[in-house]
Amino acid sequence: MSTPEDKPAPEPGMCPFTGARAGEGVPETTAAPAATVEAPAAPVSRPAPRPKAAGSNEPRKTLLLTGASRGIGHATVKRFSAAGWRVITCSRHAFPEECPWGAGPEDHIQVDLADVDSTVEAIAEVRERLEGGALHALVNNAGISPKGPNRERMNAIDTALDDWKTVFQVNFFAPIMLARGLAHELTEARGSIVNVTSIAGGRVHPFAGAAYATSKAALAALTREMAADFGPLGVRVNAIAPGEIDTAILSPGTDKLVAQIPLRRLGTPEEVARTVYFLCTDSSAYVTGAEIHINGGQHV
Numbered sequence: 001m002s003t004p005e006d007k008p009a010p011e012p013g014m015c016p017f018t019g020a021r022a023g024e025g026v027p028e029t030t031a032a033p034a035a036t037v038e039a040p041a042a043p044v045s046r047p048a049p050r051p052k053a054a055g056s057n058e059p060r061k062t063l064l065l066t067g068a069s070r071g072i073g074h075a076t077v078k079r080f081s082a083a084g085w086r087v088i089t090c091s092r093h094a095f096p097e098e099c100p101w102g103a104g105p106e107d108h109i110q111v112d113l114a115d116v117d118s119t120v121e122a123i124a125e126v127r128e129r130l131e132g133g134a135l136h137a138l139v140n141n142a143g144i145s146p147k148g149p150n151r152e153r154m155n156a157i158d159t160a161l162d163d164w165k166t167v168f169q170v171n172f173f174a175p176i177m178l179a180r181g182l183a184h185e186l187t188e189a190r191g192s193i194v195n196v197t198s199i200a201g202g203r204v205h206p207f208a209g210a211a212y213a214t215s216k217a218a219l220a221a222l223t224r225e226m227a228a229d230f231g232p233l234g235v236r237v238n239a240i241a242p243g244e245i246d247t248a249i250l251s252p253g254t255d256k257l258v259a260q261i262p263l264r265r266l267g268t269p270e271e272v273a274r275t276v277y278f279l280c281t282d283s284s285a286y287v288t289g290a291e292i293h294i295n296g297g298q299h300v
């Protein structure tokens with residue numbers, strides 16, 4: 001399982017948001033920025049007027065996506081953008097000026113989801129950028145899975161309480177804060193929420209730590225609770241639980257896991273993004289409270 005902590009810094013000149021170099025198109029897979037990133041205060045750019053969807057009188061649909069800067073999040077940006085959605089992206093990084101994805105900068109919000117105040121500010125900023133409009137989808141994709149000083153799995157005995165709290169703030173509390181804070185806008189659209197859990201939420205994983213695993217288990221339980229509570233508002237709430245997805249650099253030993261996966265391969269971020277898209281569109285209109293495994297059969 002890959003995590004922000006597993007990944008190298010981007011090469012010089014490479015856009016950390018898309019993995020492309022200045023002047024290049026957006027690649028299918030991405031490299032990752034440095035593991036620990038201080039979030040500088042972001043100057044907030046004003047939103048451009050919102051166009052209608054191409055070839056349609058329908059207002060363009062809007063997605064709010066956390067953890068958009070790489071991996072599964074980046075593939076999700078591409079999937080929804082290709083379908084004509086406006087995508088408001090969130091991550092700790094600023095949207096880099098050299099990024100070749102032209103639609104991005106004015107719809108990017110810099111937020112540290114480990115910080116309650118920053119998250120509250122981001123919710124206010126999203127509401128402002130929606131200009132009173134509806135939010136059709138919220139995808140809670142950002143997640144952290146810290147490792148020990150020697151890259152080892154952080155177990156239930158040794159994990160410091162502060163580390164445990166930080167993991168829960170990003171992986172569990174931020175999703176419910178965003179959903180509650182934007183409930184009105186989601187209700188307006190009869191929208192859809194997708195929480196990104198993990199196979200590690202349901203079984204002990206050789207690389208994912210105890211804090212990460214329990215945060216994802218809690219997020220799966222939260223998805224059920226949210227489905228019950230948001231359902232009467234017309235808002236669907238589902239989860240996707242990825243297994244071993246080729247997001248950048250996988251932890252050493254993943255090849256041994258792959259040998260036991262029924263489909264005998266890693267998943268791709270694009271395969272995950274397609275399921276997220278399904279859950280945010282009418283194709284899944286009667287699906288709520290579900291957690292879809294995207295793991296090549298790893299859970300069986």
Ligand SMILES: NC(=O)c1ccc[n+]([C@@H]2O[C@H](COP(=O)([O-])OP(=O)(O)OC[C@H]3O[C@@H](n4cnc5c(N)ncnc54)[C@H](OP(=O)(O)O)[C@@H]3O)[C@@H](O)[C@H]2O)c1
Nearest residue numbers: 003004067069071072091092093113114142143198245247
């Ligand atoms: N890849 C897998 O095999 C796998 C398996 C199971 C579950 N998942 C889950 O899938 C989701 C995406 O995984 P991924 O592998 O694509 O992750 P990734 O490549 O490591 O990207 C994580 C994203 O989260 C953002 N992020 C991290 N900490 C943040 C914070 N404090 N505030 C705001 N944004 C933050 C990062 O952006 P910045 O660095 O710019 O902030 C980045 O965009 C995660 O929830 C992960 O737990 C992944």
